[in-house]
Amino acid sequence: MFATRPDARPPGAPTVEVLVEGRPTVVPEGATAAAALLLAGISSNRTTPVTGAPRLPFCMMGVCFDCLAEIDGVANRQACMVAVRPGMRITRQEGARVAYEDDAA
Amino acid sequence: MTPERFDAILIGGGLVGAAIGFGLQRLGLNCLLLDEGDIAFRASRGNFGLVWVQSKGLGAPHYQRWTRGSAEEWPSLAADLQARTGIGTGLQQPGGVSLCLSEEEFEARSAYMARLQREAGNFGLDYRMIRGAEARDMLPGLGPKVVGLSWTPYDGHASPLYLLRALHRGFTDLGGIYRPNARLTGSRAAPNDFRIEAGDYIAEAPRVVLTAGLGNAELAPRFGLEAPVRPERGQILVTERARTLLPMPTVSLRQTEEGSILIGDSKEDAGFDVAQKPEIMRRMAQRAVQCFPWIAELNLVRAWSALRVMAPDGLPIYDQSARFPGAFTANCHSGVTLAGTHANRLAPMIAAGALDPALDLFTARRFDVRHAA
Numbered sequence: 214m215f216a217t218r219p220d221a222r223p224p225g226a227p228t229v230e231v232l233v234e235g236r237p238t239v240v241p242e243g244a245t246a247a248a249a250l251l252l253a254g255i256s257s258n259r260t261t262p263v264t265g266a267p268r269l270p271f272c273m274m275g276v277c278f279d280c281l282a283e284i285d286g287v288a289n290r291q292a293c294m295v296a297v298r299p300g301m302r303i304t305r306q307e308g309a310r311v312a313y314e315d316d317a318a
Numbered sequence: 319m320t321p322e323r324f325d326a327i328l329i330g331g332g333l334v335g336a337a338i339g340f341g342l343q344r345l346g347l348n349c350l351l352l353d354e355g356d357i358a359f360r361a362s363r364g365n366f367g368l369v370w371v372q373s374k375g376l377g378a379p380h381y382q383r384w385t386r387g388s389a390e391e392w393p394s395l396a397a398d399l400q401a402r403t404g405i406g407t408g409l410q411q412p413g414g415v416s417l418c419l420s421e422e423e424f425e426a427r428s429a430y431m432a433r434l435q436r437e438a439g440n441f442g443l444d445y446r447m448i449r450g451a452e453a454r455d456m457l458p459g460l461g462p463k464v465v466g467l468s469w470t471p472y473d474g475h476a477s478p479l480y481l482l483r484a485l486h487r488g489f490t491d492l493g494g495i496y497r498p499n500a501r502l503t504g505s506r507a508a509p510n511d512f513r514i515e516a517g518d519y520i521a522e523a524p525r526v527v528l529t530a531g532l533g534n535a536e537l538a539p540r541f542g543l544e545a546p547v548r549p550e551r552g553q554i555l556v557t558e559r560a561r562t563l564l565p566m567p568t569v570s571l572r573q574t575e576e577g578s579i580l581i582g583d584s585k586e587d588a589g590f591d592v593a594q595k596p597e598i599m600r601r602m603a604q605r606a607v608q609c610f611p612w613i614a615e616l617n618l619v620r621a622w623s624a625l626r627v628m629a630p631d632g633l634p635i636y637d638q639s640a641r642f643p644g645a646f647t648a649n650c651h652s653g654v655t656l657a658g659t660h661a662n663r664l665a666p667m668i669a670a671g672a673l674d675p676a677l678d679l680f681t682a683r684r685f686d687v688r689h690a691a
Contacts, residue, residue: 308561310558
């Protein structure tokens with residue numbers, strides 16, 4: 214039921230490489246995309262829809278929604294609820310997502 | 319304990335009680351607002367947030383006028399609350415639409431709106447039935463199943479929670495006394511002389527206003543009134559926030575000021591059960607996606623149900639007690655829509671001690687069984 218904490222793993226444990234804002238980032242296998250955001254050292258992963266305030270992952274357990282990011286092209290994903298896969302593309306979520314784009318626009 | 323004296327006591331601190339209380343306090347009356355607490359059904363916390371005119375009052379022109387009057391009062395109420403409390407209610411009144419997913423629905427809606435307009439008489443009712451390409455120009459990403467819509471310029475929406483907070487803040491800033499967790503435990507009624515007890519607390523006033531939602535059914539007879547209201551369950555689905563896309567609300571969909579899309583308008587007779595039912599939620603989501611297919615890509619982040627306060631004919635009930643003048647009752651399922659009239663028109667009537675004759679048709683006596691003498 215409980216996954217092992219990445220930092221509790223022995224040296225030499227398997228890692229995967231993901232892309233955080235296009236930059237290759239090595240993270241422990243089984244870690245979450247939110248952990249990858251923190252390991253990448255970016256100053257914020259999203260801005261809030263109403264005031265534009267910057268956010269970083271906070272609760273790491275699916276409650277606070279502060280870790281929202283675009284993952285493999287899907288907007289507004291809770292990064293702390295997504296396990297990393299090799300080559301995963303994780304990018305910032307700027308404000309509210311776009312729900313629909315008019316062809317004419 | 320020595321009773322505290324007030325000019326008016328409101329029993330029920332939801333949107334109806336808070337709007338009337340704010341209106342009375344603004345007129346200089348010294349008011350007490352009693353609130354039951356979190357065990358109450360709290361319809362005001364579950365409200366969808368429409369300021370809605372176009373689906374109300376068929377066969378009841380007085381209700382059509384009252385509702386439209388409230389939509390007219392809303393801008394001044396919202397501005398007053400903003401100025402006094404700094405709390406914005408998110409009011410937008412860009413007009414609203416009701417979408418039709420089949421020719422049958424479109425024909426039925428056309429007939430409904432035509433009849434509503436006839437009943438409005440000289441008061442008038444602006445509306446249009448709009449089809450195809452024009453409807454698609456009004457609303458981005460409208461689904462191919464939508465054959466048309468009805469539109470009126472009167473409709474809008476607002477945040478029920480900010481409205482409730484602003485009314486409470488406005489009320490207490492003006493010196494009104496708010497007492498939460500104060501379920502009524504006793505009362506004594508005499509003409510223009512009322513005493514209420516909530517545990518050890520006792521208060522007296524020449525006016526009492528029953529605004530307890532579903533609780534009014536039990537409270538009203540103590541004050542020589544009737545409020546035969548029943549619960550009607552409504553469920554709501556909420557999506558993640560998205561960039562502002564919908565320029566106006568529909569009767570079952572609205573995008574909040576912050577970007578969430580609310581899906582609502584279910585109606586069930588489920589007694590006092592506030593459970594949520596997957597089959598209803600599924601039907602609501604399916605219809606939403608038929609209206610706007612892009613909604614299918616959005617995540618749902620919250621859902622809830624709440625109980626509307628419904629009279630047998632679905633209309634509000636307003637009364638003053640004949641036996642105990644000074645006792646009033648206000649009951650409705652549109653606490654947001656009617657906040658404008660409750661604060662700006664009904665409160666002055668209660669302060670003056672008489673309901674306007676325009677409200678005569680809203681009396682609960684309309685439910686009395688008629689019999690030949």
